[in-house]
Amino acid sequence: MLLSLRFVSLVLFFSALINVCAFADDSDVSVENMLALMQKNTRELSYQGSVIYSQGRHMESIKIHHHFENGVQFERLEYLSGAPRVIIRRGDKVFFINSTVGVINLTKPLPLGSFTRDYHAELGLTHSRYRLQLVGNSRVAGRPVQLLTVHAQDAHRFGFKLALDHKTGLLLRSLMVDHQGVILERFEYTDIVFGEPIAAEQFALTADSQQLLKHQAASHPDEAMNQNRFIQNSQKTASAWTVDWLPVDFQLLDQQSSQQVMSSLKPSMQDAMMYSDGLAAFSIFVADAIDMSDLNVIQKGATTAYSATKKDSLGIYTVTVVGEIPVQTAKKIANSVSR
Numbered sequence: 001m002l003l004s005l006r007f008v009s010l011v012l013f014f015s016a017l018i019n020v021c022a023f024a025d026d027s028d029v030s031v032e033n034m035l036a037l038m039q040k041n042t043r044e045l046s047y048q049g050s051v052i053y054s055q056g057r058h059m060e061s062i063k064i065h066h067h068f069e070n071g072v073q074f075e076r077l078e079y080l081s082g083a084p085r086v087i088i089r090r091g092d093k094v095f096f097i098n099s100t101v102g103v104i105n106l107t108k109p110l111p112l113g114s115f116t117r118d119y120h121a122e123l124g125l126t127h128s129r130y131r132l133q134l135v136g137n138s139r140v141a142g143r144p145v146q147l148l149t150v151h152a153q154d155a156h157r158f159g160f161k162l163a164l165d166h167k168t169g170l171l172l173r174s175l176m177v178d179h180q181g182v183i184l185e186r187f188e189y190t191d192i193v194f195g196e197p198i199a200a201e202q203f204a205l206t207a208d209s210q211q212l213l214k215h216q217a218a219s220h221p222d223e224a225m226n227q228n229r230f231i232q233n234s235q236k237t238a239s240a241w242t243v244d245w246l247p248v249d250f251q252l253l254d255q256q257s258s259q260q261v262m263s264s265l266k267p268s269m270q271d272a273m274m275y276s277d278g279l280a281a282f283s284i285f286v287a288d289a290i291d292m293s294d295l296n297v298i299q300k301g302a303t304t305a306y307s308a309t310k311k312d313s314l315g316i317y318t319v320t321v322v323g324e325i326p327v328q329t330a331k332k333i334a335n336s337v338s339r
Helices: 002-010 015-023 025-044 114-121 207-220 219-231 328-335
Strands: 046-057 058-069 072-079 087-091 093-097 102-105 130-140 143-152 159-165 171-177 183-194 251-260 267-278 281-290 299-300 303-312 315-323
Touching: 025 058, 025 143, 025 159, 130 159, 143 171, 281 328, 299 328, 303 328, 315 328
Parallel strands: none
Antiparallel strands: 046 058, 046 183, 058 072, 072 087, 087 093, 093 102, 130 143, 143 159, 159 171, 171 183, 251 267, 267 281, 281 315, 299 303, 303 315
16 A cells, blocks of 8 residues: 555645755756756646656556546546556545455545645745756656656755656656666656547446445445444644654645544544655654564665654653654654654
């Protein structure tokens, strides 16, 4: 599921970069034009194609259909490898479908990308921590592209190498790279066509999809009940936790507090805080009265997960930082959390 959400965010992952151009040289005015074209056409063009998405040693192939009609976007992302999974967007409604969880209506906005293009624009971020550079031309999916490098200006975020379609401005390739230039994550079209008719059925929730949802609820009533309880108890609230250090330009996007009840365990409060600088994002999860000292660092491609178990006068708690940031940055954030 996390990989699914991460992939969806890539389609317009760099729409917020338009404001970066204020920091580019005057000779880079065309960068702004290309990014503006990308933002417009990713929304308003109809296209379909195949994509490879890799993170670390893990790779997936995905089929994308995108249609725009009467001011409304329709998107379908179908995974062609691994377990069958589909993400469907119809306007503001997003659905995740697979044989395990059935159909899930994603009621909360995704952290970045095509499903939340106005979300980051409202933040008014300046992106002073990134520098853009045009680096030539190439081909991706058989189409001429303009190459654009996004340099991270400090050690707390990663850089990107982009390939924008010359004609449409569409993002055909995105590479997230560390400070040594090692590719951490790849999103790349292998083929793409524009303007061909796309059947409305591609964006429909079929009877089979609806049946998956009913079957899941009937087969696992206790699990469904627990999931509903968790969702109902999750709410925005003032956090009891203090984050004393954050990388510059990262801002709080969302904050949730929930009470989770598990068998043989007393109720525990769990807080989640999401931060972004408009390009990169990470979340902080704090679990009260839970010891996860056996876990420390997990890194998969660009995604780092770092956990630290702490103890104060009120007892133990675990802080976990998950996001597209370097390990040392995740450690520094986690170690700064207290109550």
